[in-house]
Amino acid sequence: MENTKKKGLLDRLKSSRVLRVMFGRKIIVVCAVLILVMVLVAIFAPVIAPYDPNKDDLYNVLKGCSAEHWLGTDSNGRDVLSRIIYGARVSFTVGLVAVLISSVIGMALGLISGVAGGVVDSVIMRIMDAMMAVPMLILALFLGAILGQGLFNVCLAIGISMVPQYARITRGQVLSVRNADYVTAGTLCGASRVRNTLVHVFPNCLSANIVTMTASLGGAILAEANLSFLGMGISPPTASWGAMVSGGYKYLSNQPVIAIAPGIAIMIVVLCFNMCGDALRDALDPKLRGTLGNGSKKRRKATKGV
Amino acid sequence: MSEKEKLLKIQDLSVEYDTEISTVYAVNGLDMELGYGETLGLVGETGAGKTSTALSIIQLLPEGIGFVTSGSIQLDGVDMLNTPEETIRKMRGSTVSMIFQDPMSALNPVMTVGAQIMEVLKIHHPEQSRAQLEARVDEMMELVGIPAKRKTEYPHQFSGGMKQRIVIAVALACEPKLILADEPTTALDVTIQAQMLGLINDLQKRLNTAMILITHDLGVVAQTCEKVMVMYAGEAIEYGTAEDIFETDQRHPYTQGLFNAIPKLNEECDRLEAIEGMMADPTQKPKGCRFADRCKYATAECRAQQPMRQVGPTHYIRCRLFDPMQSAR
Amino acid sequence: MEDKILIEAKNLKKYFKVGANAQLHAVDGVSFTIKKGQTLGVVGESGCGKSTLGRVLLRLYDVTDGQILYDGVDITKMDSKEIRPIRARMQMIFQDPSGSLDPRKSVKELIGEPLKIYKVCKNQEEYDRRIAEIMKTVGLSERYTESFSHELDGGRRQRIGIGRALAMDPEFIVCDEPVSALDVSIQAQILNLLMDLQKEKGLTYIFITHDLSVVKHISHEIMVMYLGQCVEYAKTKDLFANPLHPYTQGLLDAVPIPSLKAKKLSTQIMRGELTSPVDPAPGCRFAARCPYATDACRGKDIPLKEVEPGHFVSCTRF
Amino acid sequence: AVGLTACGSSSSSSTAASAGGAASAAPTSGPKMGGTLRFAYGSPIATPGYTPRASGNAAVFYLNLAYDNLFTYDVDGNRVPRLATEWVFDEAEPSITWTLREGVQFADGEPFNAEAVKANIEEYQANNRTEVANIASCEVIDDTHIKMVLAQVNSSTLESVGFFVYYMSPKAIANPSSLDAGTCGTGPFQLSEFENNAYAIYTRNDNYWEEGKPYLDSVEITVISEPTTMSTAFQAGEYDIISVGDMSPMIKQELTGAGIYIEERNTNGVGIETVGLIPNSAIDSPWADARVRRAMCYAIDMDAINAAFMMGTAQLTDQWAVPGAVTYNDELTHFTYNPERAKELLAEAGYADGFDTKINAISSLSDMMTAIGNMLTEVGIRCQINQVDAATQNQLMLEGTWEGLMPHYATVSPDLGLYMGRHLDANGAYYAPGIQHPEKEMELLEAIRGCVDETEKHELEKELQAAIYDAETGSCLFGRPLFINSASSFKYDYVIDDFSRMSFSASWDLSGCWLNL
Amino acid sequence: MPNLLKMIGKRIVQSCITILLVTLFVFFLIQLVPGNPVANYLGASATPEQIEYYTHLYGYDRPVIVQYLSWIGGLFRGTMGQSISYQSEIADILLPRLMVTLSMVVPAFIIGTVTGVLLGIVSALNRGKWLDSVISFFANIGVSMPMFWLGMMGMLVLGLRLHWLPTSGYVPMERDFGQWLSHMIMPILVMSLGVNAGFLRLTRSSMLEVIRQDYVTTARAKGVPKNAIIMKHQLRNSLIPIVTVMGSRLGTMVGSTVLIENLFVIPGLGSVMMNGISSRDFMLVANGVLVISIFVALCNLMVDILYGIIDPRTR
Ligand SMILES: Nc1ncnc2c1ncn2[C@@H]1O[C@H](COP(=O)(O)OP(=O)(O)OP(=O)(O)O)[C@@H](O)[C@H]1O
C-alpha cells in the first residue's frame, strides 16, 4: 500500500506511454534539451551573460564580432550576446504569460460555451468568431496601442488575441466529452453540473489544449517579434529578441549579425517548441498509434532473414 | 490429401507487432490447411491472433508494425511471403478477398457504392468494357439483394445491413477462391446477422469459394462452418471438423470453458461456469501451455512445450490431457 | 416484500429533436413495472431505444411524456436538486467499460466518487475501508487500488463500473448492455457477479441487451422492443416457450445456437430494412418486415394486449 | 538636405535662382533632356493637389514639384524671387505689396496674376491657416501687383505668406475635388499618377515658366517608410535618389563610405531643425523646477551621443539657433557634460536622492533615448523609456499631458522669432501647453514681431534664447536641444543639377535636374 | 443538396452576425486607442480652430454611438465614409488595395497549399523514413522563422548581394507584368512558406489518420494499386480537415500582410491598415477590418461549398 502510493508522479511519468513515444525520437530529445538549456540560460542570465545587457558603451558601437564581444555590439555599444541571453527571459516570459492568459480565458470560455450550450454558446462563439475575423496581428496592434507598452501589456495583447483559438478547441473537446459515459456516470454519482464539468469534462479537454499550448508558445514568441517589428513591442532598454531583430534591421547591410543572431535564437526556440508540440500531438493521438513506425529498421533486418 | 488439392497451407506461422513500447507476439507457430470450397471457423478470445492470421494470409499486416517473423504461407500455389508485392496485389480481390468487421467504416464515405464495386472489377478485369463492368456491378448488387439503381448513392445513405451487403458484393465480385471474413457480423443485429451469414453461405456454395470465418461466437460457427480452429494466445489449440468440436467430449479445457460460459437458450442453469483468470500476456513469448494459468487441470508438466496431438481422424488438440495413442485405439 | 413494485413506467415517451422540426421517437409509449428484487430484461434491435429507456428511467433525459414512479414517488418532473437523493438509490452500469471510466482517475477515485459527493464517510479511514469492501465485493484484488482503468483488462474495468454503481448501496440498477463488449469467458464472470449481488442485496435490475441467451439467463421478465415501442412483454419462461409477436419469433430464430443439431439458419423471414424512427407513421412499425403483415397493421397504432395472464403482445394477429 | 548639388561643400550664388544658374561641380557637357528620376522618400502625402490642407514638411517634396511660392531662400537664408520679383513691406500701414512675375501660366493654361494670388490667399484663410491669419485684406492693384493689408505689424508675415503659401489655379480652387489626386500649379512637373502612401508620378509641365526647363520627363516618387528598406533598395540601384531621415547616420556613413553615392547635406539653411528633449514643466513634478531642468542639461554627454548615434556627424547646439548663425548667442554660458554639477543642482532643488521619470519616445529614437536615459539615471533622474507611436506623441504634445521628457523638434531658421513664437505664443501653431509660459517671454516675442530692423530683431532673439538656455540662469523651458537635424539626400553621381540651392526640404526643386546617363 | 443549401444559408446568417459583431467590436475598440485623427492629419502646426473645423467636418464630435450608426447606415447606402488621412472615399482606397493584397496572398496561398499538401503526402507515405524527417524538419523551420526576418534575409541575399530580385517596391500588374512579378516573387515566397509548413503538417497527420481507416485497408484488400489508393481513397478523405482550415488560413494571411507589405513596400491592405492605425484614421481602420472580415466570411463560405463537393455526407 505504502509502496504503491510512493510510486507517485515521477514513476507515472516514466511509465507514461506518451512521454516514451514522444522521446522515442532523438530529434525530439534534442529539441527538449535545447529548450531546457534555453530556459536555464534565461534563469541564470545574470551568471552567464558576459556583460550587463543594458550598459551603454557609446564610443564602441556597432563593432563586429570580436574576442571580447562574440557577437559584436549594437547601436548603443551593448554586448549582443548578453542581450540575447537576457532576451531569452523576455521571450519565455511572453510565451508563457501570453499562453497562460489565452489558455485560461479561452478554456474557461470554451468550457462555459460547451457545457451551457444554447444562447450562451451562440453568444460566446459569435464573439470568438468576430475576434477570429480580425487578424491576430491587427488585434494585437490595437490592444498594444490601447494598453501601451510594457512586458505585461504585450503579453496581454498577444494573449487576448489568441483566446478564440483555445475557446474553440476546448468547446470542441467539451462537446465530444460531455456525452461520454464517464460524465454520465458522474451525474449518476450525484455530481452537480459544475463538479462534473470540472472533475470529468475539463481534465479530458486538457490534452488537446496542451498540444496547442506548446505550439502557441512559439506563436507568442513570434508575435512579440512581429509587434516589435511594427514598433509596438516591449519598451527599451529591455532586451527582447524581437526588438533586437527589428532594431538590428537598421544595420542589416553592414552589421547583419545584430539582426541575424536574435532571429536565429527565435527560430531555434520556436522550432523546438513546434517539434515538441508535434511530437506530443502524435503521441497523444490514439489514431496515430503505431503509424510512427518506430523500430521498423530493426525489424526490417529480421524479416529479410526469413 | 495431396498438396494440389489444398488451397491454403500455412506452416509454423508467427506474427509479431513492434509497438513503441514492446513487442506483441500475436501468432506463434500456427499451422493450417484449407481445401477449395471449404469453410473454416476461426474462434477465440479477443487478442487471440485471429485477425493477425487473416492479415498475414492476404499480406496486409500494418506496414512497419506487423511482421511475419517465421513460417510459410502457400495460397493457391503461391508462396505469399516470398512473392513480389505486385503479384500479391493482383491476387488480392481476385484470388483472396477480405471482409472486415465494421461495414460502417469499411466503405469509403466519399465514393458511391457502385464505384466501389466497380473499382475491384476494373482492376482485375481491365480487358472488359465499361458497359460489361457496369452490368456486372448491377448483377452483384442484385445478387446481394439491393436494387441496382441505388449504385449511385453514397454509403451514408445506406443502413448498416445494406452496407455490409455492399462489402460482401465487393469481396465476391471477382469470384475469389478464398474469402477472409473477419467478424463480418459482429456490428449487426442478430436478425441482420442471420441474413448476412445466409447470403454469404449461399454465394459461397454457388461459386465454390473457400472461407475463413473469424468470430468468437460459437453459435455462428456451428451454423456455417465445416471446420473449426480454436485459437488461444496466438496458438491453435484445437482443430477439427465441426462435428469434432461440437459433438464430442474431447475438448481442450479452454474450448470446454468457452462452451460452458455461454448461456444456453435451450437449457436451464443457475450459474454460468466462467473461465476464471485473464488472457495471457501477448508480450511474453510462450513457454508451454499458455492456458495453464487458467486451467483447472494444469500441472507442472504443462509448463513444457505442448505439441498438437491428433485425437481423432480429423481432430487435433494441444493439450497433454489427450493421449494420441488412446484416440487411435 | 417480494411483491413490492419498485419502479413503474406509464406510457413513457422520449422524443429527440432532430433537424428543424422532425422528432425522433426513441421511446414511444412504453409501460411496465418492476418488482423489487427482480430483473426486467429489455431486448431489441440496435437503435430501438433501449438505452434511451434506461436513461430516461434514471432521469438523465427529460421525459417527453408519461410518468415514472419510483417507489411510489413520481419522479417524472423533479428537477436536478430534488432528484439527487433518489439518484443515490439508482445506478447504472454501462456497455463500454472503458468509455464509462474517466481515464484520468485511479480505481480508488472512481469507486469513491459517489462516497465523496454524498460525504458518506466521516474520515479517510472509513473511506478507504469502504472502498476496500466494495472492491472485494466485485472481486477486484486490492493491488489495483491505485491503478488506472486503461492499465486493466475489460473484465476488471467492468468490475470497477459495477463497484462504482454499488458504492452507494443502491436498490435499482440499470444495466445497459454490461457484457456486450466483453469476451464470452469474461461475460460469464460478470453475469455471475451480477446475479450473486442480486441474491445477496436484493437488487432490482433492468437489464438491457440484444443477446437473447444472456437475457434469458438473467431476467425474470422480458420486454421486447421494436423502434421505440414494446411489442411483447412476458415472463421469461412464457416468452421463450411461446413467442407470439413475429418479431420475437424472428429474433429467436436468428440466434445462432452453438450446436450442430439446432436447425440451420433460415434466411427467408425478416427481409427488408428497418423503418426510420423519425416521425414514424402510425401503425405497426414492424409491418415493413413482417411476413404476416396485412392492411390492418397499417394506419393506426396497435395497442398492447394481454393474451395470456402476464403475457402482453401488440399484434393484430391476437 | 535636399536641393541638389554635386558636392555639399560647393558654395552657391546667393542671388539668382532662375535661369541657367551656376554650373554643378560635375564635369558634364551640359544638361540632358529626358529621363525619369526615381526618388524614394519616407513620408506620404494625403492630397498632393490641394495645398491649403497639406501641412508639415513632408508635403514640400511633392508640392515643390508642382507648385511655386512667391519667394524662396538660398543657402545662407537670403530671400530669392520666384513668382514674385519684388516685395515691399510697409510698416506704417501695415501692408506688403508684391510685384508678380509676368507671363506665368498654371498647368491648365490659366494665367498667374494678382486675382489668382488673392483667390489663393482667401482659400488659405477659409482653411484657417495660420500663415495667412495676419492678412486683413488683399487689394488687387493690377495684373502684376497686389497689396496685402495686415491686421497688425508682424515681421514674420512676409515669410509666412511669401514662402509657405503655394499657388493653385483659380479654376481648380473653384473645384477643389479635382485636386484630390491631381495638381494644378505653376511648377515644373504636374502629378499624373498617384497612389497615396505608395507612389506618385509627376510628368513634365510644358507650360513651365523657366525657359528650357525642366530637363526631366518625369519624376517617380516611391514612399518607403522604412529607412533600411530604402537604403537597401538604393544600394541595389533601384532608385536614383533617396532622402534619408534624421535618425539614420549609419546609413549615411555606409552610403557615403561606399564612395559611389553623393550625399547632400543641409548645414544651416532654411527649415533646418533641431531635435531636443523637452520636460513637461507645466504639470506638478520635479521638472517644474528650473534647476532640475538645468541639471538634466548638464547630465547629458552630447559628444558621446553624437559619436554613437550620429557617427559624429551631428552639429551640436545648446540653444535654439545653430552655432554660426546670425541668431546664435555666443555670450551664453554653455552646457558642458558635467554630472557633478547636475547632482549639485538636483540636491539644491531638493532631489538629492533623485526621482523617477519617463522618456516618451517614438521607436526611431528609442536607442538614443535609452542612452540618454542611462546618463540621466547616473545622476539620479531615473528614467524609464515609454515607447509611443508618432500619433500618440503628437497628441501628448498637443495636449501637454506627457509625463517626464519627450523628444522635441523645432525649426531653427531663418526666422527664429517666428518659430519660437509658434511654440511659446498661446495662439501659435505649435503652442506647447506642456511648458511653463512666464510673462517675460511673451514680452520679448511681441517685441520681435514688431521689429522690422533685422539686426535689432536678431538681438532680441538672442535675448530670448538667453532667457531660456543660459546654463546658469536660463529656465530651460525647452530642455536640451540635442543636435541639429542633418537629414540628407543621397544620389548616384549621374543625377546632376545646374544650380545649387542647398537647404532643408523647403526649397527642393527638380526643375534644374538632369540624368547624365 | 438541400442539406448543403440549408447549411450555407445558416452560415450566411452566422457570418452576418459575426461581421456585425466585428464592426461593433472594432469601432468601439478603436475609440480607446489614444490619439486624435484630426490632429494627426493636420500635423503639429494645426491651430485649435483648424482642428475644431475638421473635427466637425468629419463628424468626430458626435457621440460614438451616432458615429457608429451613421457608419453602418452609410454602408447600406453604399458608402464607407471619408478617410481623413487619405482625403477620399474609403471604398476607393480599400478596394484597389485589397486587389493588390490579394494578388500577393492568393498566389502565395495557392503555392503554399499545393506544395504543402504534396509534401505532406510524400511525408506521410514515407513516414518514419529519413525523407519524412527531412521534410518535417524544413517545414518546421519554415514556420519557426519570423516572417519579417525571413523577408529581411531574402532582401539581403537575393536583392542586395546577388541582385537577382528587386529588394522592394511594387509595380502595378497592368503597367508591367514582368516588373510586377519580379517585385512580388519574394513576398509571395516568404508568405507561402508559412502556409506551406502548416498545410504540410496538417496533410501529413490527416493522411496518417486516413491510412489507418478500414476503407483504405479494404481498398488494399481489393488489390487497388498503391497510387490509386492514395489518390482515390486517401487524399480525398484527408482533404476534408484540410479544407476546413483553408478558409481561416487565407483570412489570417490577409492579416499577416501587415508585416510583409511594410517590409517590402507594397501598397496593399496591410500597409493601409498599418497607416490607418498609426495615423489614427479610425474610419479607415474600421472599414479595413470590415473588409477583411467579409473576406474571411466569404472564404469560409467557399470552404463550406467545397466541403459539400468533397464530402457527400454534407450534401
Ligand atoms: N496494429 C497493432 N499494433 C500492435 N499490436 C497489435 C496490432 N494489431 C493487433 N495487435 C496485437 O496482436 C494480438 C493479436 O491481435 P488480433 O487482432 O490478431 O486478435 P484477434 O483475435 O483478431 O482479436 P479480436 O477478437 O479482438 O479481433 C493482440 O494482443 C493485439 O493487441
Ligand SMILES: Nc1ncnc2c1ncn2[C@@H]1O[C@H](COP(=O)(O)OP(=O)(O)OP(=O)(O)O)[C@@H](O)[C@H]1O
Ligand atoms: N441524444 C440523442 N439525440 C438524438 N437522438 C438520439 C439521442 N440518443 C439516442 N438517439 C436516437 O434514439 C434512437 C434510440 O437510441 P438508443 O441509443 O436508445 O438505442 P439502443 O436500443 O440503445 O441501441 P444500441 O443497441 O445500438 O445501443 C436511435 O435512433 C438514436 O439514434
Ligand SMILES: [Mg+2]
Ligand atoms: Mg480481430
Ligand SMILES: [Mg+2]
Ligand atoms: Mg444502447
